[in-house]
Amino acid sequence: xxxxxxxxxxxxxxxxxxxxxxxxxxxxxxxxxxxxxxxxxxxxxxxxxxxxxxxxxxxxxxxxxxxxxxxxxxxxxxxxxxxxxxxxxxxxxxxxxxxxxxxxxxxxxxxxxxxxxxxxxxxxxxxxxxxxxxxxxxxxxxxxxxxxxxxxxxxxxxxxxxxxxxxxxxxxxxxxxxxxxxxxxxxxxxxxxxxxxxxxxxxxxxxxxxxxxxxxxxxxxxxxxxxxxxxxxxxxxxxxxxxxxxxxxxxxxxxxxxxxxxxxxxxxxxxxxxxxxxxxxxxxxxxxxxxxxxxxxxxxxxxxxxxxxxxxxxxxxxxxxxxxxxxxxxxxxxxxxxxxxxxxxxxxxxxxxxxxxxxxxxx
Numbered sequence: 001x002x003x004x005x006x007x008x009x010x011x012x013x014x015x016x017x018x019x020x021x022x023x024x025x026x027x028x029x030x031x032x033x034x035x036x037x038x039x040x041x042x043x044x045x046x047x048x049x050x051x052x053x054x055x056x057x058x059x060x061x062x063x064x065x066x067x068x069x070x071x072x073x074x075x076x077x078x079x080x081x082x083x084x085x086x087x088x089x090x091x092x093x094x095x096x097x098x099x100x101x102x103x104x105x106x107x108x109x110x111x112x113x114x115x116x117x118x119x120x121x122x123x124x125x126x127x128x129x130x131x132x133x134x135x136x137x138x139x140x141x142x143x144x145x146x147x148x149x150x151x152x153x154x155x156x157x158x159x160x161x162x163x164x165x166x167x168x169x170x171x172x173x174x175x176x177x178x179x180x181x182x183x184x185x186x187x188x189x190x191x192x193x194x195x196x197x198x199x200x201x202x203x204x205x206x207x208x209x210x211x212x213x214x215x216x217x218x219x220x221x222x223x224x225x226x227x228x229x230x231x232x233x234x235x236x237x238x239x240x241x242x243x244x245x246x247x248x249x250x251x252x253x254x255x256x257x258x259x260x261x262x263x264x265x266x267x268x269x270x271x272x273x274x275x276x277x278x279x280x281x282x283x284x285x286x287x288x289x290x291x292x293x294x295x296x297x298x299x300x301x302x303x304x305x306x307x308x309x310x311x312x313x314x315x316x317x318x319x320x321x322x323x324x325x326x327x328x329x330x331x332x333x334x335x336x337x338x339x340x341x342x343x344x345x346x347x348x349x350x351x352x353x354x355x356x357x358x359x360x361x362x363x
Contacts, residue, residue: 083281088311091282095310098322102337106329122327124247127256134245135196135205137180138256141171146224147213152346156297156359160268162218169215172257176208176229176245183207192236204240206233210253216263222270223320226250250320255328266332267362269321273355279315283343283356286312294353299344304337312341312358321360339363 083091101109101120109120124130131138144166157164177183182190183205194205209232211225229248233240247253258266274280286308287293292300302309312318318341325336340361346354 083278083285088282088285091311091314092307093310094314095312095318096305098313098319098326099304099310099337101326102322105334109326109329120326121330122252122255124252124256125259127259130247130252131174131256133198134247135176135178135198135203136245136247137175137177138260139173139175141173141211143169143171143213146171146211152296156344159298160220160359160361162215162220162268168217169213170261171211171213171224172261173225174208174210174212174253174257176206176232178205188236192238198245201243203243203245204233204236206230206240206244207236208232208248210250212254212257214257214261214263216258216261219263219265219267220270221254221258221266221268222272223250223254224272226271226320249323251323251327254320254324265336265362266324269324269360269362271317271320271358274317274358275355276316279312279317279358280355282311282315283358286343294343294345294356296346297342297344299342299357299359302341302343304339309338309341313338317358318360321362325362336362 097112101112104112106119106121110117128138147166147169154164156162175183177191178194178196179190183194188207191205191207195202196205197203206229207227208229209225209227210223213222213224214220228250229240229244233244247256274283286302287300289308290300290302302312304310304313313322321338325332325338329336338360342359342361343356344359345356348354
C-alpha cells in the first residue's frame with residue numbers, strides 16, 4: 001500500500017511537470033484548441049530562456065484542475081475548511097487591517113501588523129538577482145501559445161478597457177529547481193534530490209511553480225499558476241518540511257516579474273481559478289450574503305468597505321494583491337487601494353463549473 005501511494009505521488013507530481021509545458025486536452029465551452037507553439041531562445045531581464053513548448057491558457061487551467069483534484073485525494077492534499085462565524089469575523093478583521101494599510105504611507109503601514117517593522121517595503125528588491133540567489137529558474141513563455149485561447153476573457157477585457165491582443169502580453173514561468181534539465185526529464189524524483197546554497201547554508205529545491213501573465217501597456221497582472229514552495233515541497237519524497245526559500249510569497253514573485261518587465265501602475269490583478277479551500281469557502285459565503293449565484297462575466301461585484309470585501313481581501317487569494325500594494329508603495333503609489341473585487345466563473349464543455357476567478361480593480 002505504501003509503495004502504491006509513493007507511485008501515486010510520483011505520478012501526480014509528474015503531471016505537474018507536464019503541466020509546465022501544458023500538454024492537456026480539456027477546454028472550455030466554445031473554444032478551439034490552442035496550437036502548441038514554441039519560440040527561440042531569449043532573455044528575461046538578463047536571464048536566459050530556453051526553447052520550450054507551452055499550451056493555451058485554458059489548457060493550463062484545465063490541467064491545474066485535474067492536478068489539484070488528484071492531489072486532494074491523497075493524504076498530503078489540502079483539508080476542506082468550513083468557515084464558522086468566528087473564522088469569518090477573523091477574515092473581516094484581517095481584511096480591514098489590509099485595507100487600512102493600503103492607504104497609509106510606507107513607515108506607517110507596517111505598524112498595523114505584528115510584529116512591527118520600520119517600514120512596509122519588501123526585503124526583496126534586487127531582481128533578477130533574488131531569483132538567482134534563491135534558485136528559481138525564470139523563463140519567458142510563448143504568450144501567443146498560452147494566451148491564444150482567450151475568447152472567454154474578451155468580454156472582461158472589453159469591460160475594463162484592457163487589450164486582449166497577444167502582442168500586448170508577456171508570460172513568465174518561475175520554477176523552484178536548481179537543475180532545470182534534470183527536473184524536466186525526471187520530474188519529482190530529480191527535484192527531491194536537488195539542493196542549492198545561500199550564504200553557506202544548504203537548501204532543498206521544492207518544485208514550486210508560478211506562471212504570471214502581464215499586460216504592461218494597460219497595467220494588468222494575471223496569476224495563471226501559483227504552487228508555493230511549502231505546498232509543493234510537502235509533496236516531495238522525502239518532503240521538504242523546513243528550510244524553505246526566503247523568497248516564496250506570491251507578492252514578491254509577482255514583483256520580481258514586474259520589475260523585470262517594467263511598465264507603470266497596476267490597475268487590475270486577476271487570480272485565475274481560485275483553488276485553495278479557504279478562499280473558495282469565503283467566496284461561497286459572499287455569494288450567499290449577496291443573494292447571488294456563480295455567473296459568467298460581468299460577474300458579481302463586491303465593493304469596500306463591506307465585510308464581504310474585507311473577508312475576500314484577507315483570503316490567501318487576496319493577501320497577495322494586498323501585500324503587492326502595501327510593500328511597494330514607493331514604486332506603485334502611496335495610496336493605491338483595491339476599489340472593487342469581481343467574482344466570475346467559466347463553464348467547461350462537459351458542463352462542469354470552473355473554480356471562481358477573482359479580479360481586483362486598483363486605483
